[in-house]
Amino acid sequence: xxxxxxxxxxxxxxxxxxxxxxxxxxxxxxxxxxxxxxxxxxxxxxxxxxxxxxxxxxxxxxxxxxxxxxxxxxxxxxxxxxxxxxxxxxxxxxxxxxxxxxxxxxxxxxxxxxxxxxxxxxxx
Numbered sequence: 001x002x003x004x005x006x007x008x009x010x011x012x013x014x015x016x017x018x019x020x021x022x023x024x025x026x027x028x029x030x031x032x033x034x035x036x037x038x039x040x041x042x043x044x045x046x047x048x049x050x051x052x053x054x055x056x057x058x059x060x061x062x063x064x065x066x067x068x069x070x071x072x073x074x075x076x077x078x079x080x081x082x083x084x085x086x087x088x089x090x091x092x093x094x095x096x097x098x099x100x101x102x103x104x105x106x107x108x109x110x111x112x113x114x115x116x117x118x119x120x121x122x123x124x
Contacts, residue, residue, distance in 0.1 A: 002026035002113040004094045009118030012084055016122070020079040022094030022115060033097040034077035035059075035111060036070065038090035038120075047107035048092070049079060053100040059107075063087070084122045091117040 008020040020036065035050030049070040050059045058070050069080040077094060099110035 002028045002096060004096060004113055004115035006092065006094045006115045006118040009092060009120045011121040011123065014085055014122060014124055016084050017080070017082045018084065018120060020081065020092055020094075020118060020120075022077045024075045024077070024094075024096050024113070028096065028113070029098070030074050031100060033099055033101050033110070034072050035095045035097065035102065035107070036077070036079045036092055037095060037107075037111075038088075038092045039117075040087075040090040043090075045093070050095075050097075050102040050107065051077065052102065057101060059102045081120070084120075086122050086124055089120060089122050091119050093117045 003025045006022045031053040033052050036048040039045040051070045051072045055072050067083045071078045094115040095111040096113040097110040098112050103109035
């Protein structure tokens with residue numbers, strides 16, 4: 001069984017910063033990608049960022065490029081979020097893939113393990 005536990009969510013004002021953390025435990029191949037997705041109220045879950053197995057390659061949604069930074073250790077992943085806007089308000093989910101890198105076809109592909117999410121609220 002694989003468990004992912006997120007932390008670091010909270011409320012912040014526009015322009016503020018938050019750092020999300022996620023610890024991955026359980027039996028799995030650790031040479032796989034880790035990532036973050038989010039789901040805003042009334043919207044579908046969407047890709048935010050991912051990092052490949054080595055940590056050398058990172059991937060970002062266009063909406064967060066230049067503001068968010070993903071990083072990792074073997075069994076943990078982090079998301080530094082700067083210049084937050086109300087559009088970033090969502091539940092953020094940590095994911096662990098069974099693939100070494102983000103899929104070229106679909107960011108959800110291979111993301112077999114999910115945390116329960118942590119809420120980020122950005123107020124005007």
